[in-house]
Amino acid sequence: MLDFQLAELYGVETRALKQQVRRNIRRFPDDFMFELTNDEIENMVSQSVIPSKSYFGGAKAMAFTEQGVAMLSSVLRSDRAVQVNIAIMRTFVKLRELISTHKELAVKLGELERKLEKHDKQIHTVFEAIRQLMAPPAKPKNALGFQIEKTGKKS
8 A cells, every 4th residue: 555545544634644653663564564766656656556756745655564564553653553453463362363273173173083083994894893793604615514325326
């Protein structure tokens, strides 16, 4: 987002926002905030993203990433900036709680999977034993006991 958009969002003047950023520049590394080059501004104007260069008020515009927007809420002193900062802190706490809950759930799910694998093996063994009991008995090859041989001759 651009500085003038964020100034409106936070309820401060653009010059006050830029002033606070410059006073706290260590809080805004390149991946949080950067100043647009003249070529970038020209591209924005030519693509009708911004009506004209005068929209920036003569100064180079600052562009903020998501982290930069969050950092702005900690350096600005407007009521809205304070409320945004509080909301961000509460969101981080909720996220931490959710992540913790998901980790606990993942551990419990893993334990359950291991138990089921063990039970699956045991159940498979039980079914195998039942199948063996249900199978018809195999006929013996050699008959047991006293056998009389039948022949076609009479004595």
